[in-house]
Amino acid sequence: MVNVFGSRSLRRLLFFCIMSWKGLQKAVSRLPHQIMSKKGDVTRDPEYMELEKQFKLLSQNAQRLQTDAETYRDGVAAMLNHQASFSEYLSILYQPLDAELEDGVVRRRNNQTSAKAVQAVQDYATIMSYSRDEIMPCLDVIDAHIVSRLIEFREILKTVDKTMIKRNHKMLDYDRFRTNLAKLKGKAEKTISEEKQIYKLESQLDIATQDYEYLNGIIKEELPRIIQLRTSLVDPMFQEFYFLQCQIYGMLLARMQEVISTNGLHFETLTMGVEEGFNERLNKFNARTELEESGLLKQGGRAWLGASAAKSSKLPLKERAQIRREENAKAAASSSGMGGYGSDSPPPPAYGTNQSHEVVDSTPYQADSKQSNSYTNNAYSPPQTGSPGRTYVRALYDYNAQAEGDLTFAKDDLIEVIQKTADVNDWWTGSLNGATGVFPGNYVTEA
Helix, strand or coil: CCCCCCHHHHHCCCCCCCHHHHHHHHHHHHHHHHCCCCCCCCCCHHHHHHHHHHHHHHHHHHHHHHHHHHHHHHHHHHHHHHHHHHHHHHHHHHHCCCCCCCCCCCCCCCCCCHHHHHHCCCCCCCHHHHHHHHHHHHHHHHHHHHHHHHHHHHHHHHHHHHHHHHHHHHHHHHHHHHHHHHHHHCCCCCCCHHHHHHHHCCCCCCCHHHHHHHHHHHHHHHHHHHHCHHHHHHHHHHHHHHHHHHHHHHHHHHHHHHHHHCCCCCCCCCCCCCHHHHHHHHCCHHHHHHHHHHHHHHCCHHHHCCCCCCCCCCCCCCHHHHHHHHHHHHHHHHHHHHCCCCCCCCCCCCCCCCCCCCCCCCCCCHHHHHCCHHHHCCCCCCCCCCCCCEEEEEECCCCCCCCCCCCCCCCCCCEEEECHHHHHHEEEEEECCCCEEEEHHHEEECC
């Protein structure tokens, strides 16, 4: 016959069930006394009640301290990961937005991020990687010396709490047997069964009294020592946690300062006051003004819908945009009398040039719908393919080559157009004095 109780796990399960059943029986037997007993019949020990109050407060604070230590540890780890991700996304945002086109087609050059901005981002990414490698060991120390000690301390408190719960149960038994015995002894006439019950209750009361007094006495004797010993645990743990925090913040500060010191030209306003630095950057480049002047934002990306009602609404979007540019150019020409260009107007920025010392150089002329200034919306006829003769344009401003392959010219120079597009906000190819190169289309007008 197979011994079904031979397995250790089965024996443990059976023991647990038996103990649980016994505990349930005891709880049921105590329930009537808890319901029917009066406050005057309950044993009260003021000294123990005060210790119990302090113990519960100690347990609650230990749990909160452990939770906060774990939250701090996880928060610093998350911060380091977010900083690394932040530097990664910054590097992506600072990448140039060049597009590879087919051979023989002029590539539109967008504004390039300044070299010092790119270098600052690269240094920041490197520093964040170093910071994470340096600080992670500190988090391991927090876990080993702070969190683990608090977990052990709470386990000790749980053991004490179990003893206190057992003491309270023994107190209920003591009160229950004492009350029942007093009721039976108070009867004038007793039956034989009641006499036997009195004898049984006296025996039970004697055992309950011994158990209660033992547990109550040992708790009142030992619990104050345990509560007082908490400082022996908390003091060194608090000091270590303080120094670890100082170490973490110090390493972060040193690494951040390293980024600033090696890229001082890029972070040029950090030595200024807040208001002074803000005004300095605002004077160099006002992003709000650029956004407010953007036709794309003004009209929700539908600038072409403002074309004349006389034009067919069924025209392609590209032709609608061309019509809008022609109308803007005519309106500007009629208001200024100079074809839309004032004699004192500064030249529009060429594509690919740095506008300021900002972290990210602006690109205000990347698309037709992004500008509403009259001098950037002059109409140009589409390239006339197959027509005899040469096409010339006249320079409206001086332009110095910003990169290799650019064409340098002065105001009023006559430039031969080799290749151009219908978009004045693009780079065209031309020739002047035997030199060939590209130039911004919004720097010239039809000759």
